[in-house]
Amino acid sequence: MSDSDNPTGYDSKCIFCKISNNPENDSDLLHCDEDLACFKDIRPGAPHHYLVVPKKHVGNCKTLTSEDVQLVKTMVEVGKNVLQKNNVTDLEDVRLGFHWPPFCSISHLHLHILAPASQLGFFSRMIYRLNSYWFITADQLIERLEASRTPS
Incomplete structure (x- = not known):
């Protein structure tokens, strides 16, 4: 796909x-549909470490609005489905989240799926740390986006 084919949804300079x-x-994708793709992280922080990304270019999680709640929820669903397809049965021992800008290595929205969270190594526990100012869980992001909705 070239930029001229989809001028608003594809960034030819973006690796994701x-x-x-x-x-x-396609053989490297663990999930691929019209909107989302999932693949293994090249620097895994856990035995199962996947990234779920929108196929169209979307900025980082700070650029999202309340209209993007369903996108984030669908990304979570895809991530959990990929875990289950890869024989991860304990969906309580997972970490699902995003790096909060400016702590993003790639400025294309990507959800980290890590399992089992109990097996995160020392550095991974820091990089994907809960309640830090550089990492936000999917649930926290959804709450934040829902709270930003203006009452009608």
Whole structure:
């Protein structure tokens, strides 16, 4: 896909756009549908470490609005489904979240799926630390986005 084919939804300079929209990568994708793709993190922080990304270019989690709540919820569903397909049965021992800007290495929205969370190594426990100012769980992001809705 070139920029001219989809001028608003694809960034040819973005590695996650390239990975999720390249048919040659299909064998590396653990999930791929019209909107989302999932693949293994190249620097795994847990035995199961996957990234769920929108196929269209979306900025980081700080750029989301209340209209994006369903997107985040769907990303979580995809992540949990991929875990289950990979024989992860304890969905209580998982960490699902996003790095909070400016602590993002790639500025394309990506949900980290880590399992089992109890097996995170020392550095991973720091990088994906709960209640830190550099990492926000999917549930915390959803709450934040829902709270930003203006009452009608």
